[in-house]
Structure formats: C-alpha cells, structure tokens
Amino acid sequence: MKPAPFTYHRATTAKEAVEMLAAAGDEGTVLAGGQSLVPLMNFRVAQPAHLVDINYVDELDYIRLDDGWLAIGARTRQAALERSGDVAKAAPLLSEAIRSVAHPPVRHRGTVVGSVVHADPAAELPACVLALDGELTLEGPNGERRVPAREFFTGPLMTAKQTGELVTEVRVPARNGEGGGHALVEFSRRHADFAVAGAAVSGDAIALFGVADTPVRATDAEARLAGGADPAEIAAAATDGLRPNGDVHGGSAYRRRVARACVERAIRGARNGGGAS
Amino acid sequence: MNAVRIATTVNGVRYERDVEARMLLVDFLREELDLVGTHVGCEHGVCGTCTVLMNGESIRSCITFAVQADGQEITTVESLANGDMHPLQEAFWEQQGLQCGYCTPGMLLRAQEILAANPDPTREQVKEEISSNLCRCTGYAFIIDAVLDAAQRMRTIGGEPAPGADQEPATEVPEVPERVPGGEEARA
Numbered sequence: 032m033k034p035a036p037f038t039y040h041r042a043t044t045a046k047e048a049v050e051m052l053a054a055a056g057d058e059g060t061v062l063a064g065g066q067s068l069v070p071l072m073n074f075r076v077a078q079p080a081h082l083v084d085i086n087y088v089d090e091l092d093y094i095r096l097d098d099g100w101l102a103i104g105a106r107t108r109q110a111a112l113e114r115s116g117d118v119a120k121a122a123p124l125l126s127e128a129i130r131s132v133a134h135p136p137v138r139h140r141g142t143v144v145g146s147v148v149h150a151d152p153a154a155e156l157p158a159c160v161l162a163l164d165g166e167l168t169l170e171g172p173n174g175e176r177r178v179p180a181r182e183f184f185t186g187p188l189m190t191a192k193q194t195g196e197l198v199t200e201v202r203v204p205a206r207n208g209e210g211g212g213h214a215l216v217e218f219s220r221r222h223a224d225f226a227v228a229g230a231a232v233s234g235d236a237i238a239l240f241g242v243a244d245t246p247v248r249a250t251d252a253e254a255r256l257a258g259g260a261d262p263a264e265i266a267a268a269a270t271d272g273l274r275p276n277g278d279v280h281g282g283s284a285y286r287r288r289v290a291r292a293c294v295e296r297a298i299r300g301a302r303n304g305g306g307a308s
Numbered sequence: 309m310n311a312v313r314i315a316t317t318v319n320g321v322r323y324e325r326d327v328e329a330r331m332l333l334v335d336f337l338r339e340e341l342d343l344v345g346t347h348v349g350c351e352h353g354v355c356g357t358c359t360v361l362m363n364g365e366s367i368r369s370c371i372t373f374a375v376q377a378d379g380q381e382i383t384t385v386e387s388l389a390n391g392d393m394h395p396l397q398e399a400f401w402e403q404q405g406l407q408c409g410y411c412t413p414g415m416l417l418r419a420q421e422i423l424a425a426n427p428d429p430t431r432e433q434v435k436e437e438i439s440s441n442l443c444r445c446t447g448y449a450f451i452i453d454a455v456l457d458a459a460q461r462m463r464t465i466g467g468e469p470a471p472g473a474d475q476e477p478a479t480e481v482p483e484v485p486e487r488v489p490g491g492e493e494a495r496a
Contacts, residue, residue: 032351033330033332033335033351034330034332035330036310036328036329036330037310037329037330038310038329039310039312039329039373039375041375062373062376065371065372065373065376066353066368066371069332069353069371069372069373070352070353070371072330073332073351073352073370073371074352082329084375084376086376087379110365134356134439134440135366135421135437135440136356136359136365136366136367136368136418136440137353137368137440139362139365139366139367140362140367140368140371140372221439222436222439223439223440
C-alpha cells in the first residue's frame with residue numbers, strides 16, 4: 032500500500048512549523064521521524080492532506096539539562112537519547128526503556144517526542160514520561176503552554192494537543208541519582224514489539240502500559256510502595272482495578288495478570304538499584 | 309501532482325529529481341534510480357528488507373519519504389560489491405545465508421552496521437542485533453553463521469572503510485541504464 036496524496040510543507044524553524052500547522056488546520060499533521068505515522072499512511076488509516084516536516088528544524092534537536100529539568104527537543108532521535116550520558120544520569124528510566132522501543136533502524140529515525148505524542152497506550156515512552164512526572168511544551172498560534180503528562184494522554188492515540196499546535200519539547204525532572212531506583216519490565220511476544228503489558232517504576236512512581244486506553248499511574252499502589260510494602264501486595268493493588276481490553280494475544284484477565292507480574296518484577300528491580308528485566 | 313525538487317547523494321552519486329511528495333524512498337530508489345537491490349517487503353517498517361543507510365545509519369526506506377532524503381546521503385546494497393564481492397556477500401554465499409534472497413539486501417546492510425559497531429560480536433549479540441530484520445526462509449541460523457563468518461573475514465583484512473567514504477560526490481548525474489526486458493524483479 033502507498034500513502035494517499037498530500038501537500039508537503041518543510042519547516043526550518045519551530046515558528047515556521049507552527050504557522051504551517053495553523054494554516055493547515057484540521058487537515059495538517061506533523062511529520063517527525065515518521066516511524067508511526069508513515070505506516071498508518073501506507074495503510075491509508077491516516078490520510079492527512081498536509082504534512083509539516085520538522086526534520087529540517089535543527090533548533091529542535093537537543094538534549095539539555097536546564098534548571099533541574101532534562102529537556103528533549105521534538106527533532107531529537109530516539110538513538111540520540113539512547114547514546115546520551117546526560118539522559119543516563121538524569122533520567123535512567125528513559126535510557127533503559129529506549130532499548131525496548133523497536134529496533135535500531137527505527138530508533139535512528141524515530142523521535143522521542145513523536146513517540147510520546149503518538150500516545151500508543153502500549154508504548155514505553157509515554158508511560159515513562161508519565162512515571163517521571165514529565166511535561167510537554169506546546170507551541171501554537173496563541174503562544175506557548177506546558178501540559179503535565181498526567182493531563183496529556185486522553186485516549187488511544189489521543190492527547191491534549193490541539194489543532195495547530197506543535198509539541199516542541201518533552202521534559203522530565205532531572206534526578207541525578209536521587210529519588211530511588213528505577214526499572215522497566217514488559218512482556219511482549221517478540222523483542223521490540225509493543226507490549227502485551229508492562230510497568231515502569233521510578234522511585235515511588237508506578238506507570239502501567241498496555242492495560243488501558245492511556246498509560247496509567249497506579250496511585251494507590253504508589254502509597255504502598257512509598258511505605259515499603261511487599262512487592263506482590265503493591266503489584267496486586269496496582270492492577271486489581273484494571274479492566275484491560277482483550278485481543279487476539281490475550282484476554283482481559285490474562286493482561287491483568289501479566290501487568291501484575293511486570294509491576295512486581297519492576298519493583299524488585301528498582302529496589303535492587305534498577306536495570307531489572 | 310505535488311512535485312518537490314530534491315537533491316540527494318546515493319552511493320556517492322548526486323541526483324536531482326522532481327518527486328511526488330508521497331513517494332516512498334524505497335520506490336524512489338527502485339523506480340527513479342533503477343537501484344532495484346533494495347526490496348519492498350512489508351511496507352510498514354517491520355521486515356527490514358528495505359533497509360538503506362541515511363548519513364551512515366540504517367533506516368527503513370518504506371516508511372521514509374523520498375523528499376526526506378533531500379540533502380542527505382543514502383547508501384544502498386549496491387554500494388557493497390566493488391568488482392569483487394564484499395566479504396559480507398562472500399560470507400552469505402559460503403554459509404548459505406539466504407534461500408529466496410528477498411531479505412538479503414536488508415540483512416547485508418544491517419550486518420555491515422552491526423559489524424562496524426562491534427567487529428567481534430558473540431553469536432548472542434548477532435542474534436539480538438539482526439532481530440531488526442525478518443527472514444521467512446532460513447530460520448536465521450545460516451544468516452547468523454554468515455554474519456559471524458563475515459566478521460572474521462573483515463577482521464582479517466583489517467576492516468572495511470565506510471562505503472563511499474573516499475569518494476567525492478559526482479556532480480554529473482549519470483545516465484540511468486535501460487532496464488533489461490523481463491529482468492525486473494517481481495514486486496511484493
């Protein structure tokens with residue numbers, strides 16, 4: 032399958048991209064890495080009339096530490112995050128998670144922000160940004176605004192981003208070794224596939240993915256985690272109320288069981304200093 | 309048609325073309341430049357047979373638009389053989405690292421990248437890294453054998469320079485050769 036025709040707009044600055052998006056209105060879509068968008072266009076599930084290409088917007092390619100935040104620009108490739116010593120120090124959960132995101136040829140093109148904005152409920156990066164209490168920076172015709180990750184994800188592939196807005200940056204608080212361990216544990220049928228279910232733990236935060244319409248924080252369980260409860264008890268609390276959708280790869284109850292096991296293992300991993308799988 | 313003028317360097321040769329915005333890079337390589345070594349497989353970025361290098365890094369050319377190659381350097385499987393077969397190609401030949409051959413162009417370029425990053429990988433490392441590319445014939449054992457064999461060959465000859473590394477891009481666009489009647493491969 033091949034994409035439907037569209038009009039191509041190449042931006043070279045963030046401001047120009049916002050103007051192009053504003054002009055395109057509901058018919059416009061941002062083309063960043065394209066690793067989620069172009070497959071959808073090839074199948075004609077997505078048929079945007081206007082594509083605004085931000086691959087030539089050099090000012091959005093950065094990973095920077097600023098005022099206690101680790102900020103990642105919208106043109107920053109996933110491979111750059113993977114290689115970054117700043118990320119490994121300031122947000123080691125992201126460094127660990129990125130290795131579960133697709134394969135190197137996809138990470139060479141795919142962007143960090145693009146994966147977050149795509150908002151696949153089974154994807155790792157949205158859940159990690161949620162676990163880390165991250166924020167999105169959006170630029171639109173009416174200026175800039177920041178949206179916390181907790182308010183950003185509104186449904187499957189749906190976010191608080193409004194027509195004409197460009198997400199220019201995702202940022203998470205820089206931890207620099209403080210705030211407890213971290214771990215990302217998921218179960219997928221093959222390496223690099225989207226997860227059947229998974230859990231990201233950072234300090235006392237727990238985010239689950241593949242279990243609902245959006246990534247979700249397990250608030251009740253987080254209080255138990257902070258209180259030093261047994262991992263199995265925390266994992267049960269984190270997942271008992273979930274009603275994941277079933278599909279060909281597993282029913283609702285199965286997904287809940289998988290999620291529970293992932294949470295339990297992630298907590299054990301985080302308590303052992305992170306890096307568990 | 310929403311045509312866009314692009315200039316891209318492919319295997320060291322600079323090309324300028326008007327392309328339709330929706331044209332995928334893999335179709336540009338095959339149909340505009342007649343570089344049919346790069347194969348079209350799943351068309352949604354999963355199988356890896358369309359793998360090419362952009363600025364030295366592997367990408368899926370079926371989920372990249374040709375307009376995004378504007379100003380970039382593309383390397384395809386045609387860059388490997390230079391009169392003689394590349395050690396990777398020799399190794400795939402010797403180890404029977406292919407059956408139908410459909411996945412082979414992607415396997416070769418990905419293997420080249422794997423070995424550039426790690427000239428002496430373990431079998432487990434090769435298995436992990438080559439999992440980016442699908443083969444539906446071989447069960448992978450012979451492909452992994454071939455990559456390990458190639459690693460040894462390439463270490464023995466002291467490593468390979470990056471393709472096109474010592475070439476200046478030609479400014480003239482060469483004539484595209486006529487297609488051989490009946491010689492074009494079947495499309496997936």
